[in-house]
Every structure is written in structure tokens, then in C-alpha cells.
Amino acid sequence: xxxxxxxxxxxxxxxxxxxxxxxxxxxxxxxxxxxxxxxxxxxxxxxxxxxxxxxxxxxxxxxxxxxxxxxxxxxxxxxxxxxxxxxxxxxxxxxxxxxxxxxxxxxxxxxxxxxxxxxxxxxxxxxxxxxxxxxxxxxxxxxxxxxxxxxxxxxxxxxxxxxxxxxxxxxxxxxxxxxxxxxxxxxxxxxxxxxxxxxxxxxxxxxxxxxxxxxxxxxxxxxxxxxxxxxxxxxxxxxxxxxxxxxxxxxxxxxxxxxxxxxxxxxxxxxxxxxxxxxxxxxxxxxxxxxxxxxxxxxxxxxxxxxxxxxxxxxxxxxxxxxxxxxxxxxxxxxxxxxxxxxxxxxxxxxxxxxxxxxxxxxxxxxxxxxxxxxxxxxxxxxxxxxxxxxxxxxxxxxxxxxxxxxxxxxxxxxxxxxxxxxxxxxxxxxxxxxxxxxxx
Amino acid sequence: xxxxxxxxxxxxxxxxxxxxxxxxxxxxxxxxxxxxxxxxxxxxxxxxxxxxxxxxxxxxxxxxxxxxxxxxxxxxxxxxxxxxxxxxxxxxxxxxxxxxxxxxxxxxxxxxxxxxxxxxxx
Numbered sequence: 361x362x363x364x365x366x367x368x369x370x371x372x373x374x375x376x377x378x379x380x381x382x383x384x385x386x387x388x389x390x391x392x393x394x395x396x397x398x399x400x401x402x403x404x405x406x407x408x409x410x411x412x413x414x415x416x417x418x419x420x421x422x423x424x425x426x427x428x429x430x431x432x433x434x435x436x437x438x439x440x441x442x443x444x445x446x447x448x449x450x451x452x453x454x455x456x457x458x459x460x461x462x463x464x465x466x467x468x469x470x471x472x473x474x475x476x477x478x479x480x481x482x483x484x485x486x487x488x489x490x491x492x493x494x495x496x497x498x499x500x501x502x503x504x505x506x507x508x509x510x511x512x513x514x515x516x517x518x519x520x521x522x523x524x525x526x527x528x529x530x531x532x533x534x535x536x537x538x539x540x541x542x543x544x545x546x547x548x549x550x551x552x553x554x555x556x557x558x559x560x561x562x563x564x565x566x567x568x569x570x571x572x573x574x575x576x577x578x579x580x581x582x583x584x585x586x587x588x589x590x591x592x593x594x595x596x597x598x599x600x601x602x603x604x605x606x607x608x609x610x611x612x613x614x615x616x617x618x619x620x621x622x623x624x625x626x627x628x629x630x631x632x633x634x635x636x637x638x639x640x641x642x643x644x645x646x647x648x649x650x651x652x653x654x655x656x657x658x659x660x661x662x663x664x665x666x667x668x669x670x671x672x673x674x675x676x677x678x679x680x681x682x683x684x685x686x687x688x689x690x691x692x693x694x695x696x697x698x699x700x701x702x703x704x705x706x707x708x709x710x711x712x713x714x715x716x717x718x719x720x721x722x723x724x725x726x727x728x729x730x731x732x733x734x735x736x737x738x739x740x741x742x743x744x745x746x747x748x749x750x751x752x753x754x755x756x757x758x759x760x761x762x763x764x765x766x767x768x769x770x771x772x773x774x775x776x777x778x779x780x781x782x783x784x785x786x787x788x789x790x791x792x793x794x795x796x797x798x799x800x801x
Numbered sequence: 802x803x804x805x806x807x808x809x810x811x812x813x814x815x816x817x818x819x820x821x822x823x824x825x826x827x828x829x830x831x832x833x834x835x836x837x838x839x840x841x842x843x844x845x846x847x848x849x850x851x852x853x854x855x856x857x858x859x860x861x862x863x864x865x866x867x868x869x870x871x872x873x874x875x876x877x878x879x880x881x882x883x884x885x886x887x888x889x890x891x892x893x894x895x896x897x898x899x900x901x902x903x904x905x906x907x908x909x910x911x912x913x914x915x916x917x918x919x920x921x922x923x
Contacts, residue, residue, distance in 0.1 A: 504856060507885035508812050511907040515818030518910040523825070530821070537814045 370463045371415070372406040374429045377464060378422045379404075392421035437462050437473055444476025502552040509545040513538055569607035571700070574690060576602050576612065582691050583664045587620045588628045615689070622658050626651060631659055632667035640673070642738050642760055643720045653720055653740045654680075654758040661691050661760065676762035681710055683755050695733050696761055699779040706790040707776040709739035710759035717741045717755055724767060728777045728785040732769040735761045804921060805829040807848040809839050809865070810883065811857050819852065822910045823917065836860030840868045843875055850921055852913075855884040855895075863898040870899040879920040883908075 379389050390400040393414065402408045410418070411430070419426040438458060445453035454461070462469035516534040520526065526534075579602070586596050593616045603609045626649050634645065646656035661678035668675045677696050680689035685703065692698040704710075709721045721739045726732035738760045743753030767773075777783030780793035806828045810816040813834065820830040833842045836857030843851055851869070855862035862882060869875040882900040884891055895903045902916050 504885045507906045508815065511885075512812055512814035512818060514907045515815060515822070515910055519818060519821055522910065534818070534821075537817065541814055 370406055370459050371410060371430050372404045372408070373460055373463055375418055375422065376404040378424060378429070382422065384422075389418070389421055393417045437466070437469055440473030440476055441469055443480070444472050447476060447479065499552075499555055502548060502555055506545060506548040506552060509541045509548060512541045513545065516541070569605050569611055572603060572605065572608040573611045573615070576600075576608075577615070577691070581665055582662055583628070584616070584619060584623075584662075587616065588623050590624070593617050593620055618658070619662060622655055622662070625649075625655070626659055628659070628663055628667070632663055632670070635663075635667060635671045635673070637671050637673075639736060640676070640738070640760075640762060641722075643722075643740075652742060653738075654742045654744075654756070657738065657740075657758045657760045658689075674763040674765065676760050678758065678760050679704075679708075679710060680756055680758045681714075683714065685711060685714070688756065689758075693761070693763070695763060696727060696735060697778055703792070704779055705777040705783065706792070707774070707788075708759060709737050710757050713739040713741040713757040713759070714755060715741075717743070724764060724773055726769050726773045726775045728775050728783050730784075732775065734764045734767045734769050734773065736764045737761050803829075804850070805831070805846070805848045806850045806852060806917065807843060807846055808832045808852045809834075809836075809842070809857065809862070810852065810854040811835060812854070815854075818910070819913060822914060826914055826918075828917075834858075836862070836865060839865045840872075843869060843878070844872070847874075849879070850917055851878060851880045852917070853880055853882055855882060855886075855891075863894060866895075866898040866900060881913075881916055881920060 379386070386400055386404070387397045390397040393400070394417065395414070399408070403410055415426050415430060419429055422429075441453075441458055441462060442455065445451070445455060445458075516537045520531065520534050520538075523530075584596065587593070593613060596616060597603070597609060597613060600609075600612075603612055631645070631649070634648065640660070642656045642660060643653050645660075646653045649656070651659070657678055658680075660676060665675055675693070677693040677698075678689065678691045679687055679698055681687050687698065687704065690698045698704065709723055709725075713719070713721050718741070721737075723737050725735055725737055727735055739757060741755045741757040744756045745754055747753060775785055777785055777788075780791055781796050783791075783795055785791075785795075804827065806823055808816045808819050808823075808830060810819070810832070811834045816832045816834070820832055824830050831846055831848065833839055837859035839853075839857065839860065853862045853866060857865075862884075866880055866882070869878060869880065879901045880899070881902045881904060882895045883904050883906060884895070885906045892903055901920055904912065904916060
């Protein structure tokens with residue numbers, strides 16, 4: 361530790377920094393403080409410790425408080441830097457010059473230290489997550505229990521079927537075993553489902569900002585009376601405690617600002633009064649109110665549940681995407697989920713619309729599932745943002761989907777899915793990933 | 802018909818069913834339900850073949866298998882491992898511990914018969 365004394369006292373470096381900052385010559389400062397230039401040079405290179413009267417006169421000549429020269433960098437900052445350096449030993453951080461670094465670049469040192477802390481926190485949560493996924497002891501125990509009972513039932517049932525000349529005692533015995541094991545299986549399966557649901561609930565705590573915003577919109581049923589009445593987005597977000605992260609608030613703000621712009625052109629109550637009892641035609645409604653079709657779809661998706669009940673129509677869902685196909689707005693329905701991770705079904709009219717800009721598409725489709733449900737779909741791709749001469753516009757597509765319980769799921773209706781992994785549609789031309797569901801022959 | 806098998810499995814209904822189909826196939830069947838003294842049970846009974854569950858109360862099937870392999874008397878004994886996990890990792894563990902054959906639950910009776918007879922070359 362020969363250099364430790366110097367390492368912890370960089371008063372000289374601060375004097376030099378300050379002098380250079382003022383554009384003062386070493387000789388001038390030395391003269392003002394009543395010492396020789398060579399002595400000052402030793403001080404400035406931290407080779408002489410100073411204090412008392414000399415420190416006071418140097419501080420006065422440099423126009424700073426003496427403490428600004430003598431006080432070391434904050435211990436917490438140094439500790440943070442040491443930790444950050446220790447986590448990346450191969451980088452070879454110059455630990456012996458740590459105080460010089462934090463003294464000369466306090467801002468950068470703060471960034472390094474804060475990033476070190478954040479990385480450590482992230483590493484901890486990644487560890488916790490992967491640990492839960494791969495080593496959940498309850499889940500493993502429940503699975504084991506289920507597989508054991510299935511094995512026992514399978515073996516006993518196999519004997520009952522294969523052994524035609526089975527003695528009655530044995531037959532009764534295996535029947536009893538099957539009855540016992542099937543009761544255990546039922547119990548085990550129930551527990552397994554409960555644990556998986558629990559897991560899902562836990563996962564909700566670690567949701568992404570996008571999930572957070574989506575849950576928040578769903579809690580409001582995508583309807584904001586304050587904005588319909590001309591209230592400000594700021595005021596609405598002000599009192600909102602459910603959006604925890606800054607990113608979530610930023611995402612919500614963008615959506616709400618668009619909502620407010622839409623609502624200013626056509627408040628929900630005016631549109632609600634014009635809802636037809638028969639099939640919805642967003643294009644015709646758009647013309648009637650002088651809006652573009654995409655905006656009309658957003659307005660329809662923002663109507664309160666009561667407005668739809670009034671005219672006896674199911675509540676519609678809405679999804680929008682940008683030109684890359686990334687979903688940028690989602691109002692899912694219970695019967696028409698929107699994929700959380702990974703891409704959606706390429707057969708959606710939403711994506712067809714992107715290749716036919718400005719062309720309103722309307723169709724009736726079946727949603728591939730255990731029992732196909734029928735939906736009426738309207739989609740359109742429109743440019744968004746202000747038109748700029750000689751610049752290609754950016755397109756975004758909207759798709760409104762509304763359950764059509766009155767229409768039978770005839771085989772002639774086109775069949776679309778949610779996303780490949782959970783879609784049972786056989787021999788699909790749009791398939792990207794294999795399905796985890798058994799293919800329907 | 803001198804073939805004998807020791808079924809080390811804690812699930813009584815599974816060992817009962819396996820025991821039944823093996824005895825119908827002409828095996829002398831003994832069962833053992835815990836891991837703690839499983840190695841002693843094998844040494845005492847000297848079976849021609851062992852069917853060994855991985856998840857046993859008291860001791861892991863892999864630990865038992867390693868002990869059997871370390872003992873000259875049981876080092877070459879055919880051991881059929883039963884497990885509820887079928888991943889590649891599990892298979893590797895089983896083969897490193899010295900398993901002669903590996904079977905994932907649930908299995909069919911025919912698979913068990915086929916495997917045990919193949920193991921003793923019957």
C-alpha cells in the first residue's frame with residue numbers, strides 16, 4: 361500500500377484543475393500564495409500534503425471554498441466504482457487512480473457507479489426468474505405425482521385389457537387400484553393447474569411496461585370519460601398510480617394523446633347515438649362524421665360497453681400495426697386474444713390491408729380454435745403523420761373485429777388464427793411455427 | 802425359469818402392476834419401496850435384474866446405481882432406470898451413473914417386458 365496516502369488525498373489535483381480552469385499560470389498562483397512555483401508543482405502532483413494556512417491562501421487565490429479543494433470524493437461513489445470495477449475485472453480498471461477519476465470526472469463516475477448498481481439488480485432478477493422457471497420444487501413435485509399416477513393407471517389398465525383370463529381377485533385388485541389412482545390423478549391435476557395459475561399471477565408482477573399499459577387500458581375498458589369531456593392528458597395521468605414505470609407512463613401518454621385528439625373530433629356520446637342496430641360499417645360512419653376510417657375504428661373501440669348493449673351489439677376489439685407488422689395498439693377480446701410475445705397470424709386482414717393501402721377491407725372469418733367462432737372484420741391501411749412533399753408516407757393498419765354470433769361457422773368462411781403456436785389449423789399456407797396443439801386431420 | 806427381478810419403486814400400485822406382468826412372464830419378483838437400504842436389498846437378494854425408480858424416498862436412484870456399479874458383485878448387473886423426466890439431461894445423468902436402460906413414465910407394460918427380456922438376453 362505505498363501509494364495509499366496519495367490515493368486518498370488528491371487536493372493537489374483539484375488545485376491544478378481549478379487553476380487550469382481559470383487559465384492561471386503556475387507561477388502566478390505560486391506568487392499569490394507566497395510559495396515557489398516548484399513547490400506548487402509538487403503540491404499539484406499530490407507529492408506534498410498541504411493544509412492550514414497554505415490551503416486557505418490557495419483557495420482564496422483560486423476563488424473557491426477551501427473545502428472544495430480538500431474534501432475527497434464521496435465515499436459512496438468510490439464504493440460504487442470499486443464494485444463496478446470488481447464486476448468486470450478483465451477490464452483492468454485503474455483502481456489506484458480511482459479517486460483521481462471520481463475527482464476529475466464526478467459526472468462520469470456517477471454514471472459508472474449507477475450502472476454498476478443497476479446491472480447487479482438486473483442480474484439478481486434474471487437469476488430469480490430463471491431459478492423459478494427451472495427449479496420450482498412445487499411444480500416439479502406436482503408433475504411427478506401426476507406422471508406417477510398416470511403410470512400406475514396405465515399399467516393396471518393394460519393388465520385388465522390384455523389378460524383375458526384374469527383371476528377375479530386380481531381383477532378386483534386392479535380395478536380398485538385404478539379407482540384410487542384416478543382420484544389421486546384428479547387431485548394432482550387440480551393442484552398442477554392451481555400452481556400454473558399462481559405462476560401466471562407471479563409473472564404479472566414482472567410484466568413489461570407494454571403489459572402494464574395494456575392491463576391499465578383494460579381496467580378502464582379503453583374508455584376515458586375525462587378525455588371525452590375535453591380534459592387534459594396531464595390531469596388524467598397525474599392522479600394515476602397504477603402505471604409504475606416511466607416507460608409505461610410514456611406509452612400511456614402517447615396513446616392517450618391520440619385518444620384525446622380523436623375524442624375532440626367526435627365525442628363518444630355523439631357516436632354512440634349513431635350506432636346502427638345492424639352490422640357495423642366503420643367506413644360509412646367515417647364519412648358521416650367526416651373522419652378517416654382508421655380514426656373511426658379507434659373511436660368505435662373507445663365506446664363504453666353500455667353503448668353497445670344499448671343497440672344489442674357485441675363490443676368490438678381493435679388492433680393496429682405499423683409497416684413492420686409490429687402491433688402498436690391492442691384491445692383484445694376474451695374470445696379474440698392478441699399475441700403477447702411473437703408475431704400474429706399472417707392471414708389477418710390487418711396485414712393484407714398493408715399491401716392494399718387506402719382500400720377498406722371487410723370480411724367474415726372463422727377464428728381457428730377448439731370451436732371456431734365467427735367474427736366480422738374491418739381493416740384499412742392509411743398513411744399517418746403529416747404529408748411532406750417528396751417523402752414516402754409511413755403506413756399503419758387498423759383492424760376492428762366484432763363477434764358475429766348470428767352467423768354459422770360455415771366451412772366456406774376463411775379461417776384465421778391468433779398465432780401459430782396455439783393454432784390448430786392443418787396445412788396452413790401461412791404457418792411459420794409448429795403448433796403445440798394436436799393438428800386436426 | 803430362474804430369472805429374478807427386484808423392483809425398487811415407492812409407488813405401490815406401480816410396483817404391483819409391474820410385479821404382476823413380470824411374474825406372468827415367468828419372473829420371480831421381489832419389491833422394495835425405499836432408497837435408504839436399497840443397495841443392501843440388492844446385495845441380499847442377488848436378483849438377475851433390477852428395476853430402479855429415480856425418485857425414491859430417502860435416496861436418489863442415481864446414488865444407488867453408482868453404489869451398485871462401484872461394487873464388484875453388482876458392477877455388471879442389468880439395471881433398468883425408471884423416471885418421470887425424459888429430457889436429454891436426465892438421460893445423460895442415467896447413462897453416466899451406469900444405467901443399462903432408461904425408461905420414461907408413463908410406459909406401457911409391453912415396453913417393460915421387452916426391455917427386461919432384452920437386458921438379460923432372453
